[in-house]
Structure formats: structure tokens, C-alpha cells
Ligand SMILES: Cc1cc2nc3c(=O)[nH]c(=O)nc-3n(C[C@H](O)[C@H](O)[C@H](O)COP(=O)(O)OP(=O)(O)OC[C@H]3O[C@@H](n4cnc5c(N)ncnc54)[C@H](O)[C@@H]3O)c2cc1C
Ligand SMILES: Cc1cc2nc3c(=O)[nH]c(=O)nc-3n(C[C@H](O)[C@H](O)[C@H](O)COP(=O)(O)OP(=O)(O)OC[C@H]3O[C@@H](n4cnc5c(N)ncnc54)[C@H](O)[C@@H]3O)c2cc1C
């Protein structure tokens with residue numbers, strides 16, 4: 001049998017695209033080498049924020065935020081979304097300058113960010129430390145509980161009639177008459193169209209099609225405290241973007257911000273750098289002093305994908321009709337559902353409401369196209 | 374020692390993590406070969422769990438063989454040039470090799486090309502209704518109170534579970550003048566008789582067990598063999614223990630009479646778990662070995678792991694008991710010395726020989742004991758749906774079964790579905806029981822492995838991790854692109 | 856819990872939920888509470904069930920309560936004169 005669409009990779013991009021394609025009437029198979037949303041999409045910090053999103057993505061992220069805020073309607077299952085205020089802090093003059101500039105750019109792109117004083121910031125977030133010079137305040141912020149993503153999508157995809165093949169690694173792709181055969185540990189899975197949504201593994205996946213798209217692998221470290229009494233009620237970041245901090249309703253505080261661990265695409269996030277865990281924790285406690293009394297119980301690392309221009313890879317694969325790619329979205333958990341839905345709309349023959357991010361710009365001239373990096 | 378951000382790390386030839394019988398012997402062997410050795414432990418004194426040092430200022434504690442062995446070990450350590458740093462909790466191991474600790478005023482780290490992991494085992498308690506009540510404590514925890522504090526943990530104590538710690542704890546309580554209301558051993562008498570020839574292979578230890586058993590008999594303590602705790606009852610703290618018969622596999626006998634014993638303390642344990650914390654964190658090769666207490670590193674005959682420069686010894690990396698932990702420690706210390714070039718391969722073999730012999734001679738005994746302590750799958754299967762399995766998050770057997778029914782197929786996924794293992798103990802209390810529950814459906818316990826191990830190895834107060842710092846000290850990385 | 860050996864150590868006073876409690880220098884907070892027959896240390900965060908020290912060796916985390924304002928493991932923390940112990944754990 002042949003599917004209308006075979007998707008390789010079951011993160012937030014692959015899952016969302018599968019969901020909307022199936023709801024649009026396509027017969028969809030989703031091939032995932034492990035369990036759904038257990039790589040970046042299941043281990044990320046879950047921050048749904050404009051203040052860490054790339055300027056070019058703000059319009060997408062705003063729409064995606066609205067989707068997350070009513071996930072129950074389109075996803076149908078809980079991922080623990082909390083909508084709250086977000087603060088990006090500046091403690092030094094230099095950071096204040098950086099913040100004014102960055103917040104200004106994001107504001108121009110449509111993010112409702114106001115610059116406020118330290119005192120005003122403290123009235124919004126009483127847990128804040130003294131010494132804040134300036135803060136970016138965004139009312140469109142919040143977070144989800146990323147580890148619930150897999151369970152939520154698993155249920156939604158089953159209800160939508162998607163054939164989900166978990167623990168089924170794809171090992172290659174063959175082009176054949178009328179479409180593709182995705183070679184897997186469980187035999188070939190055939191489809192008229194193909195979507196590669198493999199996160200940092202998009203590079204090897206495109207390689208199966210003879211396309212070379214370099215994808216940088218970021219190894220992001222995160223840490224979590226045990227449950228503590230309320231110490232904060234907003235999402236707190238810092239001007240340069242290297243802090244993301246929030247407290248979940250059950251009391252745990254997740255400390256992140258993109259501090260780098262050790263690992264790669266082949267081995268995963270193999271090791272955490274203690275110095276950087278300490279640095280991140282110091283930054284967190286500098287912003288929210290009451291955190292000092294908490295205990296860190298766990299740290300981990302996940303892999304985030306980045307293209308050469310740090311903008312998404314979302315659209316058709318040049319020169320290979322009916323093959324598509326979706327990934328490498330910066331702060332991709334925030335924007336993922338909207339971006340992947342756009343691609344599903346494109347596949348269903350609808351005009352996407354915002355433009356995609358075709359990868360032609362990123363391909364080396366060697367593949368016959370002009371590189372724009 | 375290296376303070377984070379303030380100067381380089383303290384460099385040594387070898388770092389030994391854990392100062393129990395295994396780690397201390399490893400450190401002594403490596404130092405005697407001329408290496409500069411740092412030995413770290415979170416306790417104030419060497420000795421580990423089994424040879425724990427009594428608190429200073431307590432007098433009249435029974436002179437046990439373990440106390441003597443511990444004192445001898447501590448004296449050898451003092452006489453050596455091992456740099457022993459007590460009161461240091463290891464929270465991170467990384468690189469080739471860096472060990473980060475808290476415990477001093479500021480966070481510190483140590484670096485060495487050789488790391489010997491010897492952090493010891495922890496106890497397994499197979500859950501039953503009421504096991505979370507105050508007054509119910511681990512058997513191993515009871516040994517700690519008895520040995521280092523001269524404390525009996527209750528007025529009327531039920532001692533229950535499996536393995537040699539049962540008699541050790543019951544006898545220890547009696548020796549201190551306490552009252553044991555009952556000993557409840559999951560193993561039938563037949564199982565002990567079957568093990569007897571193997572136990573007799575180390576006469577001194579068999580004799581010790583016999584002395585304990587006699588003491589229990591003399592005190593006319595009822596001993597229920599082939600029985601297990603069904604539930605613990607009480608209003609806010611333990612008041613009664615219900616016990617009932619089990620079959621040879623450890624499963625409750627259906628329809629049989631359970632009965633109730635009044636008690637204010639229940640010491641209960643079902644063997645030891647080899648946490649393999651450090652080797653798992655550093656991703657050495659591992660295998661599942663039920664007899665050895667779970668997922669354990671693959672080791673050569675001198676304790677080398679699959680990673681160059683990383684060694685493991687003692688019960689934390691395969692349950693074998695204190696006597697073998699000592700020999701394993703010496704072997705690992707010699708292996709590190711040999712690999713560091715401090716002694717030749719021939720020298721190593723020569724010095725290792727007697728310890729290899731001890732190791733071999735104790736193996737039969739140790740296997741038999743480990744067998745009595747190994748997890749009994751039937752006992753796990755019998756856990757009732759409403760019983761809490763994950764203590765940190767109050768997750769019941771029923772909730773775990775529901776997540777498995779919803780499609781959770783591996784341990785990390787089960788954790789995401791239920792939060793089981795996300796609490797502060799990081800699945801150390803429930804992990805291998807949960808894996809056994811998951812294996813009921815998948816059929817292959819070994820293939821499930823263990824949850825991914827990550828730092829911190831134990832929860833760390835952020836306060837302790839921060840140390841003194843100023844904002845400008847924080848090495849803030851380059852900002853992400855706009 | 857009862858101590859069944861001679862104890863030459865000095866007595867000190869710790870504050871437990873605002874009330875003074877006599878303890879022996881060198882004991883852990885968990886032991887000091889147990890010897891004063893305080894077994895319940897906190898309620899579990901999810902179910903609100905009573906909990907007390909369980910493993911006495913730093914693994915189970917059941918004894919993590921507020922000691923001098925921060926969450927600490929009572930079985931690993933030694934008593935000190937004037938120490939402020941709160942019989943509550945994580946919320
Ligand atoms: C630690 C961390 C923190 C982050 N924090 C945030 C945040 O707070 N906010 C935010 O918006 N974004 C955050 N991000 C970014 C965000 O998580 C990612 O951009 C997003 O989840 C990427 O989704 P994806 O579907 O493209 O990739 P992934 O989730 O990685 O999915 C790719 C899938 O492909 C599968 N796969 C790979 N190879 C094969 C194969 N051969 N066969 C079959 N399947 C295969 C993988 O198993 C995986 O499930 C963070 C990322 C990390 C790593
Ligand atoms: C609580 C307990 C009681 C026991 N009682 C007995 C008994 O009475 N009789 C008997 O025969 N066997 C007993 N056993 C079995 C006993 O563990 C072993 O036979 C023996 O102690 C093994 O020695 P070891 O050196 O491998 O580990 P251990 O003796 O456990 O030594 C490990 C050392 O590592 C330290 N450590 C662990 N993690 C860290 C960290 N993150 N940072 C710093 N230091 C760390 C610990 O403080 C400890 O001192 C007991 C086991 C336990 C867990």
C-alpha cells in the first residue's frame with residue numbers, strides 16, 4: 001500500500017504536520033526511530049516566548065503561541081501550557097543597550113514588548129532580584145510541559161488515523177515511480193509524498209536524497225529543581241537570551257538558556273559541562289534569589305538544529321518533486337505547531353497564510369543551485 | 374583543590390570516588406604504588422556502609438568484627454599518603470576525568486586521568502501498601518542507626534524482607550537490648566538450606582550468621598520464613614504490620630491467612646541495588662545482571678570499564694559483599710597504577726595474585742548471598758494497584774500500568790508519561806521495580822536497561838553550587854543571533 | 856527510637872517548628888527527631904501523605920525538610936546549637 005504522505009521524524013514538526021495533513025484528508029504514516037517527541041521536542045525547556053525568538057520568526061511565533069494557548073482545541077490533549085508575562089532583564093548598562101536594541105527589533109516585528117524599569121519589573125515579578133536596570137516586558141509569553149508532548153501527540157495522531165510507527169528507524173530513501181520508499185527496520189514504507197522532519201538529523205536524511213544541507217547541532221543544557229514553594233510567576237530571561245527560567249504549577253523550576261553541553265548528532269547529548277551548569281545556576285539565582293534555597297535534582301542535554309543563517313528549513317526539496325523538509329526552527333518548540341501546519345496546508349494544496357522558508361538559499365552551488373549564505 | 378572560576382582544578386594521578394571497603398582499598402593500593410591519590414566521600418569518615426564509623430563520644434558499643442575491620446581500614450588510611458577529603462558530595466563526573474563536589478565553602482573540582490568509581494550500593498524495597506508510613510525504614514538504614522549511633526529504631530520492631538541483613542539487623546537490635554517482635558523472611562527455610570554449602574565456603578562469615586541466628590532463637594523471636602509483609606497500618610505512623618505466606622517464588626499465596634503484629638517500627642529491605650551511578654553517567658558499557666543487583670558495568674578482571682582510565686569496584690557496580698569489595702578495590706587500584714605506568718604489568722600481577730585468590734575463594738559465598746538478595750519478579754508482580762511505587766511523586770502501580778497500557782514501551786518514556794523517576798531520588802528507590810513492571814509486558818527486563826543517568830548524582834542545594842560569585846564572574850556565552 | 860549506649864556528648868538545643876528540642880552534638884537531625892519520637896517530618900507533595908526518614912543514607916530524599924531555611928536531608932545534616940528545623944518539605 002502507498003500512503004499519501006510519509007513523514008520521517010516524530011518531533012513537534014513531524015507530529016503537527018502529520019496531524020493537520022491527516023485531518024485534511026491525507027493517509028499519513030509517521031516513521032520515528034524512537035518514541036514520539038523524545039528528542040528536542042520532548043526534552044526542551046518548553047518556553048513559549050517572543051523574547052528569545054528570532055525577529056523574522058515573530059509573526060509565526062505569535063500565531064503559534066495562540067495555538068499552544070488553546071492546545072486543547074486543536075491538539076485535544078494537555079501539554080500543560082501556562083500563559084503568563086515574560087521578562088527579559090538587563091543588569092548592566094551594556095545589557096540595557098543590547099535589550100533596547102533587541103526588544104525594539106522584535107517590537108517592530110509585532111511582538112508586544114515594552115521596556116520597563118526595574119521597579120516596574122518587580123511589581124510584575126515580585127521574586128525578582130534588586131539591581132535590574134531595565135526589563136523587556138512581553139504579555140505574550142508562557143511555557144508548556146515539554147515532556148507531555150509525546151503522549152499528547154500520540155493520542156491525537158491515533159484519533160486522526162495516522163499510522164504511527166515508533167521504534168522504527170529509517171535507514172534510507174528510494175525514489176520510485178509514483179513516489180518514495182522509506183526504508184526502515186520494519187521494511188519499506190511507501191508514499192506519494194515525503195516529508196523529512198528529523199530535527200538535527202535532517203542533514204543525513206537529505207543526504208539520502210543526494211542533497212547536502214549543513215545543519216549545525218547545538219547541545220543545550222537544562223537543569224531542574226525539585227518542587228519548591230512559589231518563587232516566581234513569570235518567564236524570566238536575560239537580555240542576551242542566555243537564561244530561561246520559570247516555575248511549573250507543581251513547583252519545579254527549569255533553568256535553561258542554551259548553555260552548551262557536549263555531544264553530537266551521532267551520540268546525542270552525552271555530557272554536561274559542570275562549569276556551565278554552575279554558570280547557568282548562578283545566573284538564575286542572580287535573577288531570582290529565592291531559588292538559592294532549592295535543590296537541583298536533574299540536568300540533561302538535548303540537540304537543537306541550526307541552519308547556516310539560523311532561519312528555518314521549511315519547504316520543498318529543490319529538484320526532487322514531492323519531497324519536503326520541515327525543521328531547524330529557532331525556538332522551534334514555540335513556533336513549531338504553526339510552521340508545521342503551514343507546511344501541511346501547502347501539501348494540501350492551500351495557500352499558506354505566511355511564507356515558508358525554502359531551503360534553496362542554503363544549498364551549496366555544487367548541488368546546482370546558488371548558495372545564499 | 375580547584376575552586377570553580379578561581380584557579381585551575383586540583384590535579385591528581387587518581388581520583389577515587391567513595392571511601393567504603395572498595396574505594397579505600399583502591400586508594401591505598403594506588404598510593405602504595407607511588408601515585409598521588411585523592412579519595413572523596415560525603416561522609417565524615419572512611420568505612421562506607423558496612424564498616425561505618427561510630428559517632429565520636431559514644432561508648433560501650435558492641436565490639437563487632439565489622440567495627441574492628443573498619444577501624445583497621447581507617448588506621449591504614451591515616452598512615453598512608455592518600456589525600457582523603459571527607460564531607461565532599463560528588464555531584465558531577467565528566468571529561469577524562471573531572472569530579473565536581475560540594476561540601477567545602479565553595480564548589481570544588483578535581484581532575485585526574487584515572488577515576489575509580491566505588492560509591493556503594495543502595496537498598497531495594499519492593500513496595501507494599503503502607504510502606505511510606507513513618508516508622509517503616511530500610512533494613513540497611515537500620516544497620517546505620519545500630520552501628521554508628523547505638524540506636525534501636527523502635528520499641529517493638531518487625532524485621533522483614535530478604536537476605537543476610539535480616540539476621541544482622543535483628544541480632545544487632547537484640548544486642549543493644551531492643552525488642553524484635555518478629556523476623557519475616559521471604560525465603561523459605563529450604564532456600565537457606567540449599568545455600569548452606571555455598572555459605573560454608575567462607576566459614577568465618579557462616580559462623581557470624583550462625584551466631585546471629587542463635588541470638589535470635591535465644592531471644593525467642595518468632596521467625597516467619599516464607600512470609601512477607603502484606604501491608605503496614607497506622608494513623609500517621611506505623612502501628613501494625615500485616616504479614617502473610619508467600620510461595621517459593623515470592624508471590625503471596627492466594628486465600629491464605631494473613632495475620633497482624635503490633636509494632637512501632639518495621640525495618641524492611643529486599644536486597645541491594647547496584648546503582649552504577651558514575652559508570653552510567655560516563656556511558657561506559659553496561660549489562661543487566663539480576664544477581665549483581667541490576668544494570669552493572671562490564672568489567673575486566675581488574676575492574677577496568679570499557680572507558681580508558683575508568684575503573685569500578687564494590688557493591689555500587691555489582692553486588693558481591695564487603696569481603697569481595699575489598700579485593701576488588703585493591704585490584705582496581707593496582708590496575709590504575711599499572712595503566713599509569715607506576716608499576717609494571719608483572720608487578721601488578723604479582724601483587725594482585727593474593728587478592729585474585731581471595732576474590733575467587735569468596736565467589737561462591739557471595740553468589741549465594743547475592744542470590745538471596747536478588748529481586749524476585751513474582752514479588753513485584755504481586756504489588757497491588759493502589760500501592761504507591763514511586764514515593765517521590767506518589768505514583769501507584771495502577772498509574773504505571775495505565776501508562777504502559779497507553780503505549781509506554783521504555784523507561785524514559787514511562788517517566789515522561791507518569792513523572793515516575795523525576796522526583797528528588799531520581800528513581801533510585803523505585804527504578805528497578807518499575808523496570809520489572811514494564812518488563813511484564815515487554816518480556817525482556819535486560820533490554821530495558823536503566824533510565825539515563827545524569828548529574829547531579831545526588832540532589833545539590835543551589836546555594837552550595839553557587840559559592841561566592843559576582844555577576845561579572847559568570848562566563849556568559851555569546852548571545853544567540855537576532 | 857532509643858539510644859542504647861553511653862553518650863558522653865554535650866547536649867544542645869535545636870528549634871523544631873518553634874519549640875526547643877534537646878539533641879546530642881554529632882547526631883543527624885533525623886536521629887535527633889527520632890529520639891524525640893518525631894517520626895513524621897513532612898507530607899508528600901503529590902498525595903499529602905505523612906513521610907519520615909526511610910533510608911538513613913542519603914538516597915531516598917524522604918527526610919528533605921527545611922533546615923535553617925533551605926531544603927536539606929535530615930539524615931545527612933548534623934544538629935547544631937540553635938539550628939532552626941521546620942517539619943515541612945517541598946510543597
Ligand atoms: C534543551 C533544549 C531546550 C530548548 N528550549 C526551547 C524553548 O524553551 N523554547 C523553544 O521554543 N524551543 C526550545 N528548543 C528548541 C526546540 O526544542 C526545537 O526547535 C524543536 O523541538 C525541534 O523539533 P523537531 O521536530 O524539528 O525536531 P526533534 O524534536 O528533534 O524531532 C526529530 C525526530 O526525528 C527522529 N529521527 C531522527 N533520525 C531518524 C531516523 N533515522 N528515522 C526515524 N526518525 C528519526 C528523532 O528521533 C526525533 O524524534 C530547545 C531545544 C533543546 C534541545
Ligand atoms: C546502608 C547499607 C548497610 C549495609 N550493611 C551491611 C552490613 O551490615 N553487613 C554487610 O555485610 N553488608 C552490608 N551492606 C552491604 C555493603 O554495601 C557492602 O558489602 C559494602 O559496604 C560494599 O562496599 P563498597 O565500598 O562497595 O560501598 P560502600 O561501603 O557503600 O561505600 C561507598 C561510599 O561511597 C560514598 N558515596 C556514595 N555516593 C557518593 C557521592 N555522590 N559523593 C561522595 N561520596 C559518595 C558513601 O558515602 C560511602 O562511604 C550494607 C549496604 C548498605 C547500602
Ligand code: FES
Nearest residue numbers: 909911915916930
Ligand atoms: S532518610 Fe533517605 S535521604 Fe535521608
